[in-house]
Amino acid sequence: MEKIKIINGNKEYKKNNEKIKILENINLNFNSNVFYAILGESGIGKTTLLNIIGTLDNLTDGKLFIDNIDISTLKDDEKAHLRMEKIGFIFQDFYLNPYMTLEENIMQPMFINEKYNKKMILDKTNELIELMGLSHRKKHFPKELSGGEQQRVAIARALANEPDIILADEPTGNLNKENEIKIFEILKDLSKNGKCVITVSHSDRVKDFADVIFKFKEGNIEIDENK
Amino acid sequence: MFKNELKTIFRNKNNLVYLIIFFIIFIILNFSFNLKLFINKYYDKKINKYIDKCYEIAQKENITTETKYEELVRTIYTSDGKKLTNEQIQNLKHLKYVQDIKTNNIDIPTFQEPITVYCIIVDDWKNCQEIQQFLDIQGISSYIANIDKSILEEYQTTKNFTNIIKYTLFLISLIIFILCYKNIIYNERENIKLLKIFGYRKKQIRKIVLIQLLTLTLIGAITGYIIFRILFILINCLLKF
Ligand SMILES: Nc1ncnc2c1ncn2[C@@H]1O[C@H](COP(=O)(O)OP(=O)(O)OP(=O)(O)O)[C@@H](O)[C@H]1O
Ligand SMILES: [Mg+2]
Numbered sequence: 401m402e403k404i405k406i407i408n409g410n411k412e413y414k415k416n417n418e419k420i421k422i423l424e425n426i427n428l429n430f431n432s433n434v435f436y437a438i439l440g441e442s443g444i445g446k447t448t449l450l451n452i453i454g455t456l457d458n459l460t461d462g463k464l465f466i467d468n469i470d471i472s473t474l475k476d477d478e479k480a481h482l483r484m485e486k487i488g489f490i491f492q493d494f495y496l497n498p499y500m501t502l503e504e505n506i507m508q509p510m511f512i513n514e515k516y517n518k519k520m521i522l523d524k525t526n527e528l529i530e531l532m533g534l535s536h537r538k539k540h541f542p543k544e545l546s547g548g549e550q551q552r553v554a555i556a557r558a559l560a561n562e563p564d565i566i567l568a569d570e571p572t573g574n575l576n577k578e579n580e581i582k583i584f585e586i587l588k589d590l591s592k593n594g595k596c597v598i599t600v601s602h603s604d605r606v607k608d609f610a611d612v613i614f615k616f617k618e619g620n621i622e623i624d625e626n627k
Numbered sequence: 628m629f630k631n632e633l634k635t636i637f638r639n640k641n642n643l644v645y646l647i648i649f650f651i652i653f654i655i656l657n658f659s660f661n662l663k664l665f666i667n668k669y670y671d672k673k674i675n676k677y678i679d680k681c682y683e684i685a686q687k688e689n690i691t692t693e694t695k696y697e698e699l700v701r702t703i704y705t706s707d708g709k710k711l712t713n714e715q716i717q718n719l720k721h722l723k724y725v726q727d728i729k730t731n732n733i734d735i736p737t738f739q740e741p742i743t744v745y746c747i748i749v750d751d752w753k754n755c756q757e758i759q760q761f762l763d764i765q766g767i768s769s770y771i772a773n774i775d776k777s778i779l780e781e782y783q784t785t786k787n788f789t790n791i792i793k794y795t796l797f798l799i800s801l802i803i804f805i806l807c808y809k810n811i812i813y814n815e816r817e818n819i820k821l822l823k824i825f826g827y828r829k830k831q832i833r834k835i836v837l838i839q840l841l842t843l844t845l846i847g848a849i850t851g852y853i854i855f856r857i858l859f860i861l862i863n864c865l866l867k868f
Binding site for chain 2: 454456476477480481482483484485487489495497499500504507508509511512561
C-alpha cells in the first residue's frame with residue numbers, strides 16, 4: 401500500500417544570498433511492508449529528506465502526501481498530530497532524554513495519544529521493553545546503557561504510538577558490527593510486519609537487509625539497480 | 628505527562644543552582660518588603676527610651692498632667708488658641724489615625740476670651756506628621772511638642788530610603804528571574820525538540836515548560852519564606868534586647 405508520495409519535490413536553502421539546491425524535482429513513492437535504505441555522501445541532503453517526510457521540514461516547492469493527505473494543507477498542530485499518529489523517528493545519537501529512565505523515555509510520546517489511558521500506557525511500555533529484550537534495564541538511565549541498548553530504547557520509543565512509518569537517520573552510525581546487525585534485523589522485522597521503514601545509512605551492511613535502495617546524488621535520487 | 632517531565636528538572640543537577648538562586652532571592656525579597664517593619668521597631672524603641680527619660684524627669688520634679696506619659700509622644704497641640712466648630716472636631720475625630728481629642732480652656736487675664744488648646748491624640752507617633760499636614764490644610768496651626776523634630780525627620784528619610792531599596796531589589800530580582808528562566812528553557816531545548824518530534828502541540832509544550840518553571844519558583848519561594856520567618860523571629864528577639 402502506498403504510504404508516502406513526493407511529487408516534483410524541490411528543496412533549497414538560502415545561505416548568504418546563495419541558493420543551495422538539495423532536492424530537484426524528485427518523485428518518490430514509499431510503500432508499506434518495505435524496508436528502504438537511502439545512501440549518499442555526507443551533506444547531500446539525506447537528513448533533510450527524512451525531515452521533510454517526517455513533516456519537521458517543508459518542501460520549497462512540490463507536494464508531499466502521507467496516506468493521501470496533502471501535508472502542505474495542514475497547520476502546525478495538525479502536522480504534530482499526524483506525526484504522533486503515523487511516524488516514529490530513530491536517530492544516530494539515540495536522542496534519549498538523559499534525565500528519564502528507559503521506561504519513562506519510552507512512555508514520553510504516549511501521553512498525548514488520546515487512544516491510550518494510564519493502564520494502556522504502562523502495558524504498552526512493558527510490551528515494548530520486552531520486545532526489545534530490555535526487561536532487566538527498566539529503571540536504568542540512558543548513560544547506564546550500552547549504545548546498542550540505547551538504540552533499542554529509541555526504537556521502542558519510536559513504536560510507542562504504533563506508527564505505520566519508521567524514519568531512521570543513520571541508526572547504526574554509533575554502533576559496532578553486532579549491534580548494527582541486530583538493529584537492522586529489528587527494522588527488517590518491522591517492515592515485514594507491515595510498516596514502511598526508511599533508513600538513511602552510510603553502512604554497506606544495510607544492503608543485506610533493505611528491500612529497496614535509493615542512491616542520493618546532487619539533488620537527484622535513483623534506485624540502485626544492483627540490489 | 629507532567630509527572631515525568633517534572634522529575635527530569637529535579638534530576639538535572641544544573642537546576643539545583645537555579646533553585647538556590649530563587650531561594651536566596653526570595654529571602655532577600657521578603658526582607659526588603661519587611662524592611663519598614665524593622666525600621667519601625669527600631670524607632671519605636673528609640674522613642675520609648677525617650678518617653679522613659681521624660682517620665683523619670685517628671686517624677687523627680689513632681690509634675691503631673693492629665694495626659695498619660697505614654698500618650699505625650701503621640702499628641703499634637705493646636706497653637707492658635709481659636710475654638711474649633713463642632714463640625715471641625717467631628718471631622719478630626721473621624722480621621723483614620725485619631726484616637727481622642729481633649730480640650731483645655733486656659734484663662735489668661737489680659738485676654739477677653741479664654742484660649743482653647745486641643746490635644747489631638749494619634750494612635751502612633753509615626754502618624755503625627757500626616758495628621759499635622761491635614762490640620763495645615765484646614766488652616767489650623769499646630770505643633771508636635773514632645774518629640775524631637777530631628778528624630779521625626781530622620782525617621783522619614785529612612786522610610787523613604789527603604790522604599791527605594793525595596794523597589795530596586797524588586798527590579799533586580801525580576802531581571803535575575805527572567806535570566807534564570809531563559810537559561811532553564813535553553814537547557815530544556817533538547818527535550819523541547821524531542822516533544823515536537825513526538826507530535827506534542829505547541830500549547831502542550833508551553834504548558835510543560837511553564838509548569839517546570841513554576842515548580843522551581845514555588846519551591847524557592849516556599850523554602851525562602853520559611854527561612855525568612857525563622858530569621859525574622861531571631862531578629863525580633865535581638866531587637867528586644
Ligand atoms: N537549516 C539549514 N539551513 C541552511 N542549510 C542547511 C540547513 N540544514 C541543512 N543545510 C545544508 O543542507 C545540506 C544537506 O544537509 P543534510 O543534513 O541533509 O545532509 P546529510 O546528507 O544528512 O549529511 P550527513 O550524511 O553528514 O548527515 C548541507 O550542505 C547542509 O549544510
Ligand atoms: Mg544526516
